[in-house]
Amino acid sequence: MGKILIVAEKPSQAREYAKTLDVKGKGDGFLHNEHYIITWCIGHLLELDRPEEYMDIEKVGKRWGLHRLPVLPQIQNFKHQVKASTRSQYQVLVKLLKSSEIDHVICGTDADREGQLLFQEIWDTVQCQKPLKRLWISSLTGEAIREGMNKLQREEEVKGLAQAGYGRSYADWDFGMNLTEGFTSLFGSFDPVRKKPNVISIGRVQTPTLALVVEREWEIEQFNPIQYCEVEADFEANAGCYTGKWIDDPTKQEMQEEKYELDMKPNQQASELTEHGLDRIRAEEIAAKVKGKQGSIYSIEAKEIQEPHPLLFDLTSLTVAASKRFGMSAEQVLKTAQSLYEKKAITYPRTDCNFLPPDILPKLPAHLQALRIEPYKAWVEEAVKKDLPKGKRVINQITAHHAIIPTTERVSPEKLSLDEGKLWDMIVRRFLGIWFPPARYETTVVLTQVEGEYFRTRGKVLLELGWKDLLGDTADEDTSNQPKRRRGKSKKREEGEDGEADFVDLPILSNGESIKTLKAVIKEKETKPPKRYTQGDLLKAMENAGKKVEDELLQQQLKGKGLGTVATRPAIIENLLDRGYLLQEHRTLHPTEKGKELIRLIKEELPKAQLLVSAEMTGQMEYELSQVEQGKQELTNYMVQVENAIREILNELKVFQSAFGKRPLALAPVKSKSKTSKTKSRNNSSSKTELKDQKAKQEEAVQAQALREVLGSCPLCGGEIVEGNKGYGCMNYRQGCSFVVWKTPICGKVLTPAQMKKLLSKGKTDLIKGFRSKTGKNFSAYLVWQEARSSQLKFMFDKDT
Structure with a gap:
């Protein structure tokens, strides 16, 4: 009887398979015993050929130009070449696939679209006909690997995933190769400072992502601040003092409650500020009218609110949280999460799901027990006494992979790197939080009447920390015995916005009680422009195809129609930075002149190219690719749409060239030489970077020669x-x-x-x-x-x- 060949995505993954399956023999590029041979890829061993491979160079020439385009190979005609840096491992894999010693093959690459693609490229190139199964697991623990080996999927079950992988690869190649050459030949130039071409890179996901940042910058540039005033008064009651803010008409209280959050957001215009914004004259009249005067408590409304635990992390929400708390970049979070996965500390990180499936419920106690270490031990002991969390915020429909949670392996935090420790701690606390009750508050709204004017005061009292006890969100919350009425945190203050706290100290008050106005002050304010994107903000915008959605559950409905996938978005942002379209200052992203000119050109002068900057249209393409994955659409139909869009855009560029000739865009700015965290992280893989840089320089040299205008x-x-x-x-x-x-x-x-x-x-x-x-x-x-x-x-x- 022959052996079973298992193909892993990388050597570290192969070692985990070998450890679980007791495979100890070592060969050149593989591990083996009497039952198994385990080998590995090193990422993609194959890459798509350049467009020149499909051209008659003697006829069209080497210089980039619209006359050479389009280059749109049929699906069956796409050509691959072996990466020079991994040729030896490719040869090992091909030899094993063809070996008579192998009876069966198991694809054990990462359980996602890209993992399937890198295996499928080799499998189809070799045209291997041996029986094939798919290992599908969400963690690299021994238990998960053994369970996965007992539940291997048939080849047909991942056929759609493989087709979608090809679709992503071919569509990105078609868009990138054709439109980058087309735009560069028309709008590119030679950069004398860098001594290389100023390439106008275009991408199916990259360009609409750039448009999000540019359009936000235009909103900021075009924003006209509006000055307005607020009146705040200090009142003295029997039990103490408190502060209130002037409001207009208390009979419209319900309407004002609904509008309040909108009215006071910093980017609202004058028409939306009439209820709460005052001009200086009116504000002075109110302040003079009430100062030193007697008044009374018009009404007191108290109610209890509950704040449920947040959803478990997917990759995007983890990145947003790590970006906000630690300033980590999207690429940094992805690499760190992948490292934690390979160390068996967390489940598969490249997930877009915030939920767990019902069949994981019996296993959750084991995940919990693995966390019986400091500083989590006390919370774990409390959690094990509770029922398993079964609410829809935890157990719900999942996609390919469930939410990111700690595994059943005991982790030694001291063996983790600094970044790994930060991320793992966030994931552990979020996971433990699902066992704990909602945080409970009592909110009180007091209306005070003085001389026919009304002032609103909001108080907030923490009744029970609940899940917040674990997440460190209670730095200024004191759980010891104290007076019932006290200060709560302002939502604005929690979000880091300027302005006074909305919730203030409240003494014990009663309806109709007389009060005295101690003072009334006028506060001059102005509306503020929208904030620039951080990397975390941009990831959320990409996920929601540019739509602003705050509700966590509503966000789930938009998933699948975003820009790119959770696994590719961090690389897209890095590409925009590397290619001179964006700059990062502190934690915010700014478009360069090159980036702004490209988006302005497309939006104002190239109507057919509008899909390149439409987040919704590109999100729809991503959705249709997911339909290919689910077997609901043929890959050929998807590619026809891609090819038609590219032809239309290229024809438009040719018309533009005939009418206006070439029009070089701004050059990318010179990058700062100061070391960033990104630079430091790259030092850990210097050899890989050097190979990549060498190849990039060779390509730049070819492009430089091709882009120089013939005089x-x-x-x-x-x-x-x-x-x-x-x-x-x-x-x-x-x-x-x-x-x-x-x-x-x-x-x-x-x-x-x-x-x-x-x-x-x-x-x-x-x-x-x-x-x-x-x-x-x-x-x-x-x-x-x-x-x-x-x-x-x-x-x-x-x-x-």
Whole structure:
């Protein structure tokens, strides 16, 4: 009987499989025993070929241009090549798949679309016909691996996942390769500072994400602040003092309660501020009218509110929380979470789900027991006495993977890195919180009447911490015995906004009680623009396709129609930063001029390209890709939509070129050389980065040559003349052509590309003004060839023509 081959995604994953299955033998690129051979990929071992592989280069040329496009291979005609850096491991894998020693194959790569794709590319390339099963697990613990091996999925069950993986890969290639070349040939230029092309990178998900940030920046730039006033008064009652804020008409109280949060948000305009915003004259009248006067308690309304525990983490909510609390970037969170997963500390992190399935309920006590360590021990002992959490905020419909929770493995926090410890602690506390009751508050709204004017005061009393006891949200909450009425936290203050606390100290008050107005002050305020995105904010916007949604459960309904996936979004943000479209200052993201010009160009002058900046339309494409995954749509139908969209955009670019010619966009800004946390984290994988950088430099060199504008034909050999750093030279210099016109100043003037172009085509430049003679006199002249083949020039004056 032959052996079973298990293909893991990376060596660390393979070692966990080997440990669980008692596979101890070591080979070159694999592990083995009498039953199993376990090998691994190293990420994607194959990559899609460049567009040039589908072109007749002799016919279309090497230089990027719209005349070479579109390049849209049929699904069956896409070509792959083996990555040079992982060729040896690819050969190991191919040899094993073809080996007569192997009877069955198990795909054990990460249980998601990308994990399926990197295996499927090799499987289909080799055209292996052996029986295939799929290992689908949500953690790398021994228990999870053994359970997964007992419940292997059939090949047909993940067929849709493989098709969706190809769809994502092919669509991104079609968009990226065609539109990046098309836009760059029309709007790109050569960057003399970096000595490389200013490439106008376009991406199916990247470009609409950039549009979100640019549009937010435009809102900020166009925002007109509105000044307004508020009146606050201090009152003295029998049991003590308190403060109230002026409101308009108490008979409209219900309406005002509903509008209050909207009215006072910082980005509201004048029409929305009439209920609570006052002009200076009216504010002074009210303050003078009530100061020192007697009044009474008009009404007191008290009610209890409950705040349920937050949903369990998915990757996006984990990133948002870590970004807000620790300033961690999206890429940093993803890498750290993946590291925790590989250390068996947490379940699979690349999940878009906040819920757990019903069948995990019997296993939850084991997850809980693994946390019986400090500082969680006391909470665990309290939780084990409670019933299993079964509410819809915990047990609900899941996607491919359930929410991120700690595994059943006992973790030693001291063995985790600083970032791993921070993330793991957040995940543990969020998990423990589902066993605890809601936080309970008593809120009180008091209306005070003075001289026909009304003031509102809000008080908040914590009755029970509940789950908040675990999450560290109670830094200023004192649970000891104290007076019932006391200060609670303002929502504004909790969110870090400027302004006074909405909830204030309240003494014991009674309806109709007389009070005295001690003082009334006028506070000048102004509306504020929307906030710039942090990486966490941008991830939420991508997930919701740009829609503002605060309710956690409502957010679940929008999932699947966002920009990208939880696994790809952090890389998209990094790409926007790396490609000069965004800058990060402190924790906020700012678009560069290059980014703003690209979005403005598309929105104002390229109507067919509008889908590139539409979060909703791109989100719809992501949704249709999920339909492919579920077998509800054919991959061919999805690709037809992709190809039609690309053809329309390229045709529009060709019309634009005919009408307006080339129009270079702004260059990307020069990056700061200061070390960031991102730089430090990259140092941990320097060898991998160097290989990537080497390849990038090679591609840049090819693109640089292709992007330089051809100014004319070489008088010496007929080759192409392009601009260099120090002169205008022939592209055939490697073949021995010596033609060059140096940029040495001629009587104080340096020849420009436009003048060189005219010289090559007409034999002379237009009239050039501003030459300066040796005696200091200015003069105008044409430059003409004295001897074209030797690149010698001379002056020609009007009298000579």
